[in-house]
Amino acid sequence: IQGGFLTVVVLGASGDLAKKKTFPALFNLFKQGFLPSDSVQIIGYARSKLSNDDLRQKIVGYLKAEKNALQDGESVTKKFLNLISYVSGAYDSKEGFVQLDKAIQSVESVENEGPDSSRSTRRLFYLALPPSVYPQVSKMVHENCMNKHGWTRVIVEKPFGKDLSSAEELSKQLGELFTEDQLYRIDHYLGKEIVQNLLVMRFANRFFIPIWNRDNISNVQIVFRENFGTEGRGGYFDEYGIIRDIIQNHLLQVLCLVAMEKPVSVNPEDIRDEKVKVLKAVEPIRDEDVVIGQYEGYKDDPTVPDDSNTPTFATVVLRINNERWDGVPFIIKAGKALDGRKAEIRVQFKDVPGDIFKCNKKGRNEFVMRLQPSEAMYMKLTVKQPGLEMGGTQSELDLSYGERYKDVVIPEAYERLLLDTIRGDQQHFVRRDELKVAWEIFTPLLHRIECGKIKCLTYPQGSRGPPEADALAQRAGYNRTYGY
Ligand code: BG6
Numbered sequence: 001i002q003g004g005f006l007t008v009v010v011l012g013a014s015g016d017l018a019k020k021k022t023f024p025a026l027f028n029l030f031k032q033g034f035l036p037s038d039s040v041q042i043i044g045y046a047r048s049k050l051s052n053d054d055l056r057q058k059i060v061g062y063l064k065a066e067k068n069a070l071q072d073g074e075s076v077t078k079k080f081l082n083l084i085s086y087v088s089g090a091y092d093s094k095e096g097f098v099q100l101d102k103a104i105q106s107v108e109s110v111e112n113e114g115p116d117s118s119r120s121t122r123r124l125f126y127l128a129l130p131p132s133v134y135p136q137v138s139k140m141v142h143e144n145c146m147n148k149h150g151w152t153r154v155i156v157e158k159p160f161g162k163d164l165s166s167a168e169e170l171s172k173q174l175g176e177l178f179t180e181d182q183l184y185r186i187d188h189y190l191g192k193e194i195v196q197n198l199l200v201m202r203f204a205n206r207f208f209i210p211i212w213n214r215d216n217i218s219n220v221q222i223v224f225r226e227n228f229g230t231e232g233r234g235g236y237f238d239e240y241g242i243i244r245d246i247i248q249n250h251l252l253q254v255l256c257l258v259a260m261e262k263p264v265s266v267n268p269e270d271i272r273d274e275k276v277k278v279l280k281a282v283e284p285i286r287d288e289d290v291v292i293g294q295y296e297g298y299k300d301d302p303t304v305p306d307d308s309n310t311p312t313f314a315t316v317v318l319r320i321n322n323e324r325w326d327g328v329p330f331i332i333k334a335g336k337a338l339d340g341r342k343a344e345i346r347v348q349f350k351d352v353p354g355d356i357f358k359c360n361k362k363g364r365n366e367f368v369m370r371l372q373p374s375e376a377m378y379m380k381l382t383v384k385q386p387g388l389e390m391g392g393t394q395s396e397l398d399l400s401y402g403e404r405y406k407d408v409v410i411p412e413a414y415e416r417l418l419l420d421t422i423r424g425d426q427q428h429f430v431r432r433d434e435l436k437v438a439w440e441i442f443t444p445l446l447h448r449i450e451c452g453k454i455k456c457l458t459y460p461q462g463s464r465g466p467p468e469a470d471a472l473a474q475r476a477g478y479n480r481t482y483g484y
Helices: 016-031 052-064 073-081 094-111 131-144 164-177 193-203 234-259 268-280 413-423 432-450 467-475
Strands: 005-011 040-046 084-088 121-127 152-157 183-186 217-225 290-295 313-319 329-335 342-349 366-372 376-384 392-400 457-459
Touching (some): 005 016, 016 040, 016 052, 016 413, 040 094, 052 073, 052 084, 084 094, 094 131, 121 131, 121 413, 131 164, 152 413, 183 413, 183 432, 193 234, 193 366, 234 268, 234 313, 234 342, 234 432, 268 432
Parallel strands (some): 005 040, 040 084, 152 183, 217 329
Antiparallel strands (some): 290 313, 342 366, 376 392
């Protein structure tokens, strides 16, 4: 990557997110030559008193677990670890951040032939931290660590607030410190291969352009299932719940890409303008369009209160009031401790008019995009039953990435998004106004759940979730002749 010496500062370096996602993503970029040793350094910052080696030890296990390790993995890992150093300090300590700035300056000056060098430098701050400390940490970064010889960029992780007013408050605080082009709000679903493919698939194929609308599409399902529960994150999770954890961000972003109009160009601002427009057309959510659930045993976690009404499962039907989508329900479903791990988009088409082959009762046309596991896109359609008979049967046109793109290594979401940040491409990041509308959509519902107006149904671990959710999807028009 061109553009001067780069320092990546990982704030919250000893935390879970940094160990599991941030450092491994940096490692993958390093392995592929995107972070050359002579022009990059990585500094971890956290409260724990650690030496450089302690931090390296903490992350090495996660690096080794990375897929696609190179043949000479050991020495590559070593070289990567050598780029990492550590500064310890509190998140509200001026002294800590002054130290951090000194550490950055010193790596910049060693690598950059003196602090007065005319070569520009780049500083990327990754806030792998709980949102409660964002305001103080960003203030500290702003007061003590801004780059005077090039750009400063800041990556923030969700949750961006808990509802509209807290999100607006956070946006205001961050907005006073950094400009919008310095802020990168990560939603890692935007870094997934199939999600990134959505716009290309929709707008670069003549097939899809004329049929992608209310005349042909009956309903759209966007589904996220996990086959494990909150796994020790109960305390965090109980404050947020599945709607804030998955739906208001990840699945809503996917909905935007499925439903938005064609942007005038692939410029990030043009794309995000269209996303905001479609979000603004989402109607207020009605109680009868919601089923929430909590898996049995969720409250066994000692950090979860006994009277918790926090959903670990939700099905919400969203309705978009515009010319393209009026009358087409978007069934959004997410749950933990379900019967499998999968994320997919199912676009279900209407029945065939004048059904001479009696194919409608066998199942509808569907276009399915599987985000994970094993990326795939396939079309469910009716073909002649091969052989002597003339009847129709259901089959698939299948593009499974593992088969078709055998030699391509699909990058991890965080890896792509980090590279985008370094390159200054905000297309796959959430803009402030997008975030605001996303909260406008869900805040009234979240408040109704919090005051107990809508109650969680319980469901057994390893199940499909409450049967009422399937009934809701069916009421909304989803025909489950086959499929999930
Ligand atoms: C995170 C949520 O944002 O996404 C987790 O906080 C969830 O609860 C995770 O498990 C799912 O991400 P992925 O990429 O595994 O689908």
